[in-house]
Amino acid sequence: MAKTLLDKIWDAHVVKSIPGGLDVFYIDRHLIHEVTSPQAFDEIEARGLPLFRKEQIVATADHNVPTKNQHLPIEEPLSRFQVDKLTENCAKHNIELYGLGHERQGIVHVMGPELGITQPGMTIVCGDSHTSTHGAFGAIAFGIGTSQVAQVMASQCLLLSKPKSMRITVDGEVRPGVTAKDIILYVISKLGTGGATGYFVEYAGSAFRNLSMEGRMTVCNMSIEMGARGGMIAPDQTTFDYLQGREFAPKGERWEQAVAYWSTLFTEEGAQFDKELSFDAADIAPMITFGTNPGMGMAIDALIPTDVPVSEQASYSKSLQYMGFQPGESLLGKEIQYVFIGSCTNSRIEDLRQVARFVQGKKKAAHVEAIIVPGSKQVEKQAIEEGIDKVLAEAGFELREPGCSACLAMNEDKIPAGAYCVSTSNRNFEGRQGPGSRTLLASPLVAAITAVEGKIVDITQYLN
Numbered sequence: 045m046a047k048t049l050l051d052k053i054w055d056a057h058v059v060k061s062i063p064g065g066l067d068v069f070y071i072d073r074h075l076i077h078e079v080t081s082p083q084a085f086d087e088i089e090a091r092g093l094p095l096f097r098k099e100q101i102v103a104t105a106d107h108n109v110p111t112k113n114q115h116l117p118i119e120e121p122l123s124r125f126q127v128d129k130l131t132e133n134c135a136k137h138n139i140e141l142y143g144l145g146h147e148r149q150g151i152v153h154v155m156g157p158e159l160g161i162t163q164p165g166m167t168i169v170c171g172d173s174h175t176s177t178h179g180a181f182g183a184i185a186f187g188i189g190t191s192q193v194a195q196v197m198a199s200q201c202l203l204l205s206k207p208k209s210m211r212i213t214v215d216g217e218v219r220p221g222v223t224a225k226d227i228i229l230y231v232i233s234k235l236g237t238g239g240a241t242g243y244f245v246e247y248a249g250s251a252f253r254n255l256s257m258e259g260r261m262t263v264c265n266m267s268i269e270m271g272a273r274g275g276m277i278a279p280d281q282t283t284f285d286y287l288q289g290r291e292f293a294p295k296g297e298r299w300e301q302a303v304a305y306w307s308t309l310f311t312e313e314g315a316q317f318d319k320e321l322s323f324d325a326a327d328i329a330p331m332i333t334f335g336t337n338p339g340m341g342m343a344i345d346a347l348i349p350t351d352v353p354v355s356e357q358a359s360y361s362k363s364l365q366y367m368g369f370q371p372g373e374s375l376l377g378k379e380i381q382y383v384f385i386g387s388c389t390n391s392r393i394e395d396l397r398q399v400a401r402f403v404q405g406k407k408k409a410a411h412v413e414a415i416i417v418p419g420s421k422q423v424e425k426q427a428i429e430e431g432i433d434k435v436l437a438e439a440g441f442e443l444r445e446p447g448c449s450a451c452l453a454m455n456e457d458k459i460p461a462g463a464y465c466v467s468t469s470n471r472n473f474e475g476r477q478g479p480g481s482r483t484l485l486a487s488p489l490v491a492a493i494t495a496v497e498g499k500i501v502d503i504t505q506y507l508n
């Protein structure tokens with residue numbers, strides 16, 4: 045029977061099938077960070093369990109790290125405690141740690157791929173929902189809870205039932221100014237936040253195939269915002285070119301063998317998905333969100349929808365009230381106080397380059413605070429080598445040190461209550477960027493233009 049990409053990788057990792065539909069499922073890479081690992085370490089220690097394959101675990105500090113003065117002790121007590129605990133646990137259990145100040149430190153979903161730790165055909169988990177990012181390489185990658193983090197530490201396996209499969213195809217050429225972020229925000233706006241619940245999504249079609257690896261990571265990153273267990277894209281020459289020569293990618297003969305295997309990882313003609321959806325790339329415009337979940341997105345020049353099902357009207361009104369918007373209103377001309385360019389969705393070198401290209405020779409609006417936070421030390425280094433830091437400084441943007449930053453305000457970077465922030469992150473929930481903060485999700489290009497204009501504008505005018 046013809047197999048999907050998901051079937052091929054899943055079947056290759058089943059250690060044993062348990063009657064009743066569960067599989068003992070092998071995990072190739074386990075990524076950990078300071079937020080969800082402490083409880084797992086406590087659990088395995090309390091039960092006296094050794095780590096089964098610690099060489100398959102890689103740790104980094106990202107959520108709680110400050111993005112200024114990383115050479116100094118962390119000021120915020122809880123953040124300092126979390127990062128110290130990770131360091132202590134990794135030392136005790138002899139786990140590879142890319143901690144604060146390490147040249148490989150970064151947001152876990154930026155650091156893993158750029159070092160070549162993430163590879164096609166792998167199974168990858170982390171106690172973090174945006175682990176779906178790694179699916180961009182044709183891997184089964186998904187977030188797990190803290191008790192599962194402990195299970196993987198102790199056994200390198202998880203007990204799972206196979207998720208249903210969904211293929212989302214977007215074919216055609218995208219319009220100028222439409223980026224990977226716009227494509228996925230568009231798809232989520234069509235499906236809603238629960239539209240892919242219970243499914244593992246494969247993205248197919250020319251709109252995805254034409255994306256760089258950075259763009260594919262942006263797409264897969266946001267899969268879980270429509271409820272999906274994960275997202276994946278079949279590996280191809282773009283994937284191989286990105287990986288070749290990276291630190292932990294196979295080398296020499298092993299590289300040739302790996303590429304030969306990776307080239308078999310695609311969905312075969314006639315393979316069946318539990319659900320199939322398709323969209324036309326030409327229908328996608330530069331996007332922005334207007335509400336308090338990522339499904340509340342629209343074309344930047346559209347009006348906030350008024351046709352909402354009766355069952356959703358109460359939560360819809362509450363959401364718009366929080367944001368200070370009205371149904372039927374345009375967001376064009378809305379004044380913005382903050383612009384945040386960063387997070388595991390859009391903090392890679394390609395994102396920084398795109399912003400720098402646009403802001404070169406321009407200045408941000410005086411009333412806007414614009415921060416740009418690289419996803420890793422490597423991205424930061426590359427940005428400095430390419431002179432991006434100078435371009436950003438001249439435009440009035442503040443280039444910070446790597447970390448999750450204001451994506452979730454678990455550190456010192458917070459958006460004040462009531463302020464509007466155009467953000468390249470992945471979640472616009474109430475208070476996500478700080479208590480009372482109001483987030484509008486968008487691409488790095490939209491964010492950069494907003495910072496310069498000080499308000500939301502129809503970016504297509506700029507591109508013309």
Ligand code: SF4
Nearest residue numbers: 174387388448451452
């Ligand atoms: S950048 Fe945001 S979404 Fe990504 S791992 Fe950090 S906190 Fe989570």
